[in-house]
Each structure stands twice: as C-alpha cells, then as structure tokens.
Amino acid sequence: MRFFCISIMLFILGLLGPSLALADTANLISGANAAEEPHTALSVHQQFQYKDKHNRDTPKGTLEGFFNAAYEQDFELASQYLDLRYLPENMSQEKGPEYATMLQAIIDRNVWINLEELDDTPQGATNDSLPSYRDIFGRIKVESGEVMLLLQRVPSDKRSIWKISNATVAKIPELYSQLGYGPIVEWFVETIPEGRLFKINLWEWALLLTYLLAAFIIVIPITLLIKLVLLKSTLSLKVELGYIASGPLRFFLAVVLDRAWIAQSSISPHALEAINTGFLLLISVIWLVWSSLGIMSAGLKQRLIAQEHQQGASLLGPLTNFVRVIFIAIAFLVWLEFLGFNASAIVAGMGIGGVAIALASKQSIENFIGTITLYSAAPIKVGNICQFGSIKGTVEEIGLRCTQIRTLDRTLIHVPNAKLAEMEIENISEREKIRFKADIRLDYLTRSEQLKAIISDITGMLENHELIDEDPLRVTFQGFGLHGLQVNIFAYVGTTSFPTYQKVAQELHLAIMDIVETHGSRIIPVAPIAAKI
Numbered sequence: 001m002r003f004f005c006i007s008i009m010l011f012i013l014g015l016l017g018p019s020l021a022l023a024d025t026a027n028l029i030s031g032a033n034a035a036e037e038p039h040t041a042l043s044v045h046q047q048f049q050y051k052d053k054h055n056r057d058t059p060k061g062t063l064e065g066f067f068n069a070a071y072e073q074d075f076e077l078a079s080q081y082l083d084l085r086y087l088p089e090n091m092s093q094e095k096g097p098e099y100a101t102m103l104q105a106i107i108d109r110n111v112w113i114n115l116e117e118l119d120d121t122p123q124g125a126t127n128d129s130l131p132s133y134r135d136i137f138g139r140i141k142v143e144s145g146e147v148m149l150l151l152q153r154v155p156s157d158k159r160s161i162w163k164i165s166n167a168t169v170a171k172i173p174e175l176y177s178q179l180g181y182g183p184i185v186e187w188f189v190e191t192i193p194e195g196r197l198f199k200i201n202l203w204e205w206a207l208l209l210t211y212l213l214a215a216f217i218i219v220i221p222i223t224l225l226i227k228l229v230l231l232k233s234t235l236s237l238k239v240e241l242g243y244i245a246s247g248p249l250r251f252f253l254a255v256v257l258d259r260a261w262i263a264q265s266s267i268s269p270h271a272l273e274a275i276n277t278g279f280l281l282l283i284s285v286i287w288l289v290w291s292s293l294g295i296m297s298a299g300l301k302q303r304l305i306a307q308e309h310q311q312g313a314s315l316l317g318p319l320t321n322f323v324r325v326i327f328i329a330i331a332f333l334v335w336l337e338f339l340g341f342n343a344s345a346i347v348a349g350m351g352i353g354g355v356a357i358a359l360a361s362k363q364s365i366e367n368f369i370g371t372i373t374l375y376s377a378a379p380i381k382v383g384n385i386c387q388f389g390s391i392k393g394t395v396e397e398i399g400l401r402c403t404q405i406r407t408l409d410r411t412l413i414h415v416p417n418a419k420l421a422e423m424e425i426e427n428i429s430e431r432e433k434i435r436f437k438a439d440i441r442l443d444y445l446t447r448s449e450q451l452k453a454i455i456s457d458i459t460g461m462l463e464n465h466e467l468i469d470e471d472p473l474r475v476t477f478q479g480f481g482l483h484g485l486q487v488n489i490f491a492y493v494g495t496t497s498f499p500t501y502q503k504v505a506q507e508l509h510l511a512i513m514d515i516v517e518t519h520g521s522r523i524i525p526v527a528p529i530a531a532k533i
Contacts, residue, residue: 441484
C-alpha cells in the first residue's frame with residue numbers, strides 16, 4: 001500500500017512538474033516560435049479593432065472567441081459562433097450548445113490549430129481558392145476522405161460577421177460519431193464536475209488516474225506471482241530478484257501499460273502534450289536498470305569470490321556505481337531530446353562548464369585518478385595487511401574516492417586514494433614466507449667447545465623443523481660483543497600466516513633456550529643485570 005501511494009505521488013509529479021516547469025523553459029528557449037494551444041485562454045489580438053461584441057468581425061476573432069468560450073465551458077456562448085441557419089431536418093438551432101460541445105471535442109482530439117495563421121481582416125483570406133465569404137481553418141481525415149472545417153461570413157444587424165459555417169455544423173454529428181469521445185469517456189465527461197486543473201479538464205485527470213489504477217490492478221497480481229516463483233526457486237539471489245519483481249519491474253510494467261492506454265485514449269492533444277513528458281517512464285527505467293545492475297554486480301561478485309578473485313570482486317562496487325551514474329546521465333539527455341531540447345548543445349555547454357567544475361573539484365579528480373592507479377597497478381588488494389607510513393592495518397574497501405583501512409586497534413581509517421597512490425606501501429600479505437631472526441648473547445664463561453655444540457644443535461633443530469626453509473639458513477658466531485658472545489640466527493618460516501609464524505617462532509625460541517641450558521651456558525641481556533647482595 002505504501003508503494004502504491006508513492007507511485008500515485010510520482011504519477012502526479014510526473015504529470016505536473018515536468019509538464020509545467022519544462023514547458024516554461026522550452027518557451028523561454030523557443031520564444032515566439034511556439035504555437036498557441038487551440039483551447040487555452042488567449043489575449044485579444046489588437047491588429048483589428050473589433051466592433052462585434054463577440055469579436056466575430058474577422059475569421060481569427062471568431063475562432064479565438066469560440067475557443068475562449070469552450071475553454072470557460074460556456075457552450076451557450078460558444079454556440080453564438082456557429083452558423084445555425086439552414087441545418088438539415090434532423091438538426092435544430094436549440095441544440096447549438098450541444099453542437100458546440102461536440103465540435104470542441106472533435107477539434108481537441110483531431111486538429112491542432114494555430115490562430116496566428118488565421119486571417120484577421122473582415123475580408124478573410126483571399127488566396128485560399130475558396131469563395132470570398134469562406135475561410136478554411138482545419139482539415140480532418142475520416143474514413144471517406146478529408147473534411148474541411150470552414151468559417152463563413154454571414155449577415156448581421158448592421159454588418160457581416162464570421163461564424164463557423166453551417167456546412168461544417170451540419171457535419172458535426174457524423175464527425176462526432178467517428179472522431180468524438182467513446183461511451184466510457186462520455187461517462188467521465190457527464191459524471192465529473194466541470195473545471196480545469198493546470199489547463200486540463202478534471203474529467204481528463206480522473207480518466208488518467210483511472211488508467212493508472214487499472215494498470216496497477218493488472219500488474220500487481222502478475223508481479224506477485226513472479227516473486228513467489230522466484231522465492232521458491234534455488235537461485236542464490238532469489239530475494240534480490242523478488243525485490244525487483246515487486247518493486248521496479250512492477251512500476252515499469254504499470255507505467256508502460258498506462259502509457260499504452262493513454263496513447264489510445266480519447267483525451268485532448270493538449271492534455272496528451274502536457275502529460276506526455278516521459279517523466280514517469282524515465283523514473284521507472286532508471287529504477288529498473290539501477291536495481292538490475294545491482295543484481296548483476298552481486299551475482300558476478302559471488303562468482304569472482306568463488307574463483308578467489310578478490311581484487312575483481314572489490315572493483316565491482318565502484319565500477320557498478322560508475323556505470324549507474326553514466327546511465328542516468330545518458331537517460332537524462334535522451335529525455336531532454338524527447339522534450340525537444342538540443343542535448344548536443346547541453347553537452348557542449350556542460351563541456352565548457354566542466355572546466356570550471358574540474359578546477360573546483362581538483363581534489364576529487366585526483367582521487368579518482370588515484371583509484372585508477374590503485375586498480376591498474378594493484379599494489380594492494382582488499383583483505384591485504386599493509387603498512388601505510390605510520391598506519392598498519394587491513395584493506396577493507398578501495399572506493400572511488402578513498403580506501404578504508406581497518407587498523408589493529410579495530411578503528412577504521414579513510415585514506416584518500418590520491419595520497420595513497422603516492423605513499424610507500426609495505427604489503428605484508430604479499431610475502432611468500434616470513435623471516436625468523438634472533439640475536440642471542442652468551443656468557444663469556446662459555447667455552448669454545450660449548451659454543452660450537454650450541455651452534456651445531458641450533459642448526460640441526462632448524463633443519464629438522466618442517467616449516468623452516470632449508471635455504472637460506474644460518475647460525476653464526478658473529479664475534480665478541482661488549483656484553484657477551486654474539487650468535488646470529490637467521491631462517492625463513494614457510495608460511496604467510498602470521499599466527500602460524502608466531503607459534504613457530506615461539507617453538508624455536510624455547511628450543512634455543514633449552515639447547516643453551518643443555519650445554520651449560522646462559523643467555524645474558526644486552527646490559528648486565530647487577531648481582532643481588
């Protein structure tokens with residue numbers, strides 16, 4: 001229910017926000033080239049000083065007045081712009097408002113009229129191959145061919161005025177039966193109160209919301225079934241796939257179905273233009289692709305981890321986010337092209353502004369380049385234990401901006417990648433074995449035979465240990481130190497595990513102590529301990 005409410009809110013925002021804000025912006029860009037809507041409230045043109053109270057002195061004034069009256073839902077007044085004389089027997093002048101309503105619906109659904117192209121003189125157009133008392137203001141295609149919509153100059157009290165021709169009025173019932181609203185739309189027109197919201201009829205808003213509700217009613221059971229099938233499957237990412245089915249996929253299918261119905265609906269071209277911004281479709285596609293990329297990334301990450309490609313698995317997170325950002329940018333540019341903007345000019349403008357942005361975000365760009373260096377050269381990998389200057393810890397994540405390091409004290413440090421790429425990094429995890437080194441000092445009371453035996457036994461002990469490499473392995477008498485006889489022990493423990501090394505080192509140290517004690521000598525500290533009295 002919460003998701004459905006959010007969808008309704010997005011739908012309304014999609015209809016209102018872009019259609020108004022972007023339309024205003026488009027008008028600023030295109031200026032006077034934009035055509036006026038046929039049934040919006042229009043200002044009276046001042047090229048001709050109208051004398052008729054309904055401005056029917058010229059073809060343009062008549063049609064402009066008719067549209068203004070229809071926009072205000074005053075069809076009694078709109079009928080004053082129709083020539084109701086000499087109608088067929090099955091038609092009557094008393095039904096003038098009804099004919100005006102039908103004509104307005106026919107024009108709204110089938111004709112786009114630019115009032116600026118109509119003649120604004122009492123004589124009308126003289127170059128249209130029509131009698132001087134007639135002007136054409138539109139053409140409609142029907143099954144039998146093409147029908148011209150005509151204006152006609154008719155006599156009035158003191159002067160002639162222009163009205164919509166009785167020849168055209170006589171064809172209104174037939175045209176409406178072919179091109180007018182269907183029974184469902186007529187029910188909305190008759191049931192919903194008159195009025196407009198953002199220049200769109202209230203019944204059209206009700207019809208659009210009904211389409212959306214019907215789309216969700218159809219789509220929700222289908223996506224629920226898909227989700228149940230996924231959850232009962234053996235897929236490793238079935239929960240994530242179930243979320244896509246009940247979230248972004250449901251919303252996308254509902255929007256597509258809703259748009260298909262709207263395209264075949266009986267609402268006016270003006271309403272279609274106002275709502276057909278593609279905003280909801282853009283949001284649904286971005287949401288669906290965003291979630292799908294996350295699923296693909298998670299599945300690929302599981303495969304790489306199973307194949308022990310930790311570096312590739314760690315790269316997937318930042319790479320997926322980068323692809324998402326690129327996709328959103330491309331989708332936004334395609335949407336702008338759909339709305340009529342020049343995306344190439346926008347990209348060019350962004351290129352010029354990009355220089356200023358690049359200068360302002362110099363540090364961020366350096367970090368991104370540092371990220372590329374870390375991934376390409378791969379001096380460190382996720383899970384490595386490294387020494388970064390004075391910092392020692394485990395690499396947890398290599399992001400687009402910084403790298404997260406978990407220290408031995410379990411604190412988390414974020415190091416910018418630009419700085420990390422310039423540091424001397426000691427990758428402790430990359431060593432293939434660990435050095436064992438011990439310097440011991442024996443008492444000067446140790447005889448030569450004892451020293452030789454100690455060196456021989458320590459060497460044999462090291463050679464016999466299963467984790468000590470045979471080469472290099474050295475136990476040497478280095479000389480006579482200030483405080484004792486110096487013996488150096490050097491070998492490598494064949495392991496990369498530091499806990500294992502610590503256990504082996506402990507065994508070796510204890511064995512060395514036992515060997516020294518067995519041969520009657522003793523290990524002394526660097527500085528002799530004062531004898532107790």
